[in-house]
Amino acid sequence: MFAYKTLKSGTDIRGVASEGGGAPINLTDEVIERIAAGFLVWCEKHLNKAAAGLKIAVGHDSRISADRISAALCRVFTACGASVSDCGLASTPSMFMATLELPCDCSVQITASHHPFYRNGLKFFTPAGGLDSPDISEILEYAEAGASPEKKEGGSVTTVHYMQKYAENLRAMIQKGVSAEDYEHPLNGFKIVVDAGNGAGGFYATEVLEPLGADITGSQFLDPDGRFPNHIPNPENEEAMASVCAATVRAGADLGVIFDTDVDRGGAVDSRGEEINRNRLVAIASAIALEGNAGGTIVTDSITSDGLKTYIEETLGGHHHRFKRGYKNVINEAIRLNNEGVNCPLAIETSGHAALRENYFLDDGAYLVTKIIIKAAQLSRAGQSLESLIADLKEAKEEKELRFPITTADFRPVGEGIIAALERYAEDAGWAIAPDNREGIRISFPENDGDGWFLLRMSVHDPILPLNLESNTVGGVHILAEKLLAFFEQADTTYVDYTSLQAFLNA
Structure with missing residues (x-):
């Protein structure tokens, strides 16, 4: 029997849905239909409502397998008496908002985020949020x-056509936030390049920005194409970011924005073609979120930089709560803190997943970009720019990520054993272990000895030990890597392949 649990990817279901990747298709019609039926059983149990009375919204990104999977879902839902709202091409965040605004009991988004075109998957929502x-x-x-x-x-x-309402909401948000003299066209005089990567985000240029007066000339890859022929729709991808940076400069735009396939993540580019991504994106989002939330707490993932912590706490006057990798982890931690009475307006991962409390702690790339555009317009009116907002952010001179595969099926004990051994090694060596380790181990080094930090942790889902290194000095990452190599050379690494560390040092 097919092992359905192999399709689980954190809070999503993901698998191979089309030919072209060299792997057999495991998201067959039968598998999708059984998952759809399983979801209805879950709904009956947790929503206390018979399947025959359910109202369900279904949307999808631009992948070539979307229509087939949508049809399989609808066959099962309707056969059990449910009423389906077919939303067609849609962003993932819009499928949560549909549960509130259509309204409906639950929704399903068909997407595999930034994964290759031949993969696909399912995300599920109720009015209480995304399933965990x-x-x-x-x-x-x-x-x-x-x-x-x-x-x-x-x-x-x-x-x-729920996306029309979703776009209308974003337009109204910009109109209210900018409050321009020409209220209907608050973006007159702004030139903004949008790169949708042929995913579901093209609407943002044509249905949000252009009707508000923005010049979107130079925007690219707005048409949905599920094979992603131009670049991977992913703000973390180097090729994708280089493409939108070049397009922004080429168009002479004030700002560039980029989305992943299903628009739950976004990134930006300033007028010079410099990325507003990773730590810079977290910094700008933090500055926006802390307006009206003085002394508030910002939850980030574990690989954010020391300079970001200083910016949040010293420049913005907030508190930085570094937590685990995984967008759902940072969101759940922010919700937990708020439930305990901590003022926490933002949870954000360096990947671009950003969830604001004011927006149901929904990770929504279009909402984040909208907040950034509003801030850019406000700053422009005062003769300032987005770059000036993060002028005090100290950024690392060097950073590197390496990944060490664990070569045994029972990988978690091996990875945890290596991390525990590194902690003992660090204590014996007198290294400065971070007091806020919430996954893996983060160790800092002074200015004359690497001038930075490294973090070794377990991957959220995979048999891998990711290593992140960052230094404030040119050549510092090499020094940090040498220290870690000395540890690995004396540790039990029977099932850990750290050759990428050796290759980096030998390069």
Whole structure:
């Protein structure tokens, strides 16, 4: 029997849905149908509503397998008597908002984020938010067991253009935030380049910015094309960022923005063609989020820089709470802090996942970019720029990420053992272990001895030990890597392949 649990990827379901990647298709129609039935069983249990009475929204990104998967979902939903709102091409965040605004009981987004074109997957939402890891496990258990509600007549599929309403909301947000003399066209005089990477984000240029008066000349790859022929739609991808940076400069634009395939992540580019990404994006988002939240706490993932912590705490007067990698991890931690009475307006990962409390802690790339555009317009009116907002952010001179595969099936104990051994080694060597380690181990070194830090941790999902190194001095990363190599050479690395570290030092 097919092992459905292999399709679990954190809080998503992901698999191979099309030919072209060299791997067999495991998101077949039968598999999708069983997952759809399992989701209905989950809904009956957790939403306390019969499947025959459910209202379900279904959307998808631009992947070539989207229509097939959508049809399989709708077959099962309608066969069990549910009413389906077919939203067609949509962003992932819009499918959460659809549960509130259509309204509906739940929704499904068909997407595999930035993964290659031949992969696809499913994300699930209720009005309470995105389903979490245990929920996905439960759905897949139902699917594997063949669980399903009773078949009922009366199911239906209705085409709903919810993205029009979602875009309208963003336009109204900009109009209110900028509050220009020409209220209907607050972006008159602004030139903004949008790179959608042929994903679902092209609407942002044509349905949000252009109607508000922005000049979107130079925008690129707005048309949906599920094979992503130009570059991977991913703000973390070097080729993608180089492309939007060049397009922004070529167009003489005030700002460039880029989205991943399903628009739950965004990045930006300033007028000089410099990336506003990773730590710079976190810094700008933090400055925006802390307006009206003096002394508030910003939750980030574990690989944010020391300079960012200084910027948040000393320049902005906030508190920095460094947590685990994984966008759902930082969001859940921010929600936990707020429930405990801590003023925490923002959870953000360096990958570009950003969730603001004012927006239901939904990771929404279009919402974040909209907040940035509003701030850019406000600063422009005062004769300032986005760059001036983060002028005090101290950025590292060097950074590097290496990945060490763990070569045994039972990989987690091996990885945890290496991290524990490194902690003992660091203590014996007198190294400065970070007091806020919440995953792996982060160790800092002074100015004359590497001038930076490294973090060794377990991957969220995979049998890999990622290593991040950062230094404030040219050549510092090499010094830090040498220190770590000395550790690995005396550790038990039977199942750990650290040859990439050796190759980096020998290069």
